[in-house]
Every structure is written in structure tokens, then in C-alpha cells.
Amino acid sequence: MPDDGCRLLTKVRHSAFYSTPLGYLLGQLGTRRVVITGQVTEQCILYTALDAYVRHFEVVVAADAVAHIDERLGGAALQMIERNMGGTLLAAEQCLD
Numbered sequence: 001m002p003d004d005g006c007r008l009l010t011k012v013r014h015s016a017f018y019s020t021p022l023g024y025l026l027g028q029l030g031t032r033r034v035v036i037t038g039q040v041t042e043q044c045i046l047y048t049a050l051d052a053y054v055r056h057f058e059v060v061v062a063a064d065a066v067a068h069i070d071e072r073l074g075g076a077a078l079q080m081i082e083r084n085m086g087g088t089l090l091a092a093e094q095c096l097d
Contacts, residue, residue, distance in 0.1 A: 014044045017051035026057065033058040035095045037065040041074035049081045059087035062095050 002008065012019050026034070034052040036045055036059065045066050049059045061081055068074025081087035 011044075015047035015051045016044075017048065017055070023051075023055050026055075031057065033060060035060045035062060037062045037092065039067040041066045041068040042070060042077040046077040046080065049085055049087055053085040053087070059085050060095060061087055061089050062092040063089040065092040 007025070009016070009020055009022055009025075017023050034048075034057045036048055036052070038044060045061060049061060052059050059081060061078065063078060066074070066078075068077075078089055082089055
């Protein structure tokens with residue numbers, strides 16, 4: 001369970017930015033980098049990364065903290081994030097530095 005001070009947001013579609021105030025809230029907080037974890041790599045992770053990228057956030061994916069449905073498509077999604085969006089793939093423990 002998240003700590004009491006944690007901000008929570010309900011994600012309604014594949015991207016965490018779609019029909020949510022996430023972009024606005026991150027802007028108000030002065031956020032520059034978004035670290036993405038979760039599932040499904042070839043859908044939700046990819047779409048959230050793209051939406052973060054087009055909003056000019058630095059995109060980081062904790063590659064050992066995402067899950068795919070199809071291994072080949074999940075790998076391709078991570079490559080797209082890295083190559084097309086300039087995203088960084090890191091181990092989750094490196095994301096906390």
C-alpha cells in the first residue's frame with residue numbers, strides 16, 4: 001500500500017496520460033523525468049512513454065520492472081522507446097539514484 005503522502009491517479013486507458021491530469025500535475029511539480037514501470041510493455045508502457053516524450057519529459061523505463069504479454073513485442077517496444085524517444089532503459093534499483 002502506498003504511503004499516506006503518495007499521490008494516486010486512476011489510469012483509464014493504455015497511457016497514464018490519456019484522460020487524466022497527469023501531464024498537468026507533473027508540470028506543476030516541475031517534473032523533468034518520468035520513470036515508468038508496470039505492465040503491459042508492448043501496450044501501456046509504450047503508450048505512456050510516447051505520451052511522456054511528446055510532453056517533453058525525459059523517459060526512463062525500469063526494464064526489469066515491466067511485464068509483457070508477447071516477449072518479442074515487449075522487446076520491440078523497449079527498443080522503440082530507446083531509439084525513437086531517446087528513452088533510457090535501467091534496472092529499477094538504478095532509477096532511485
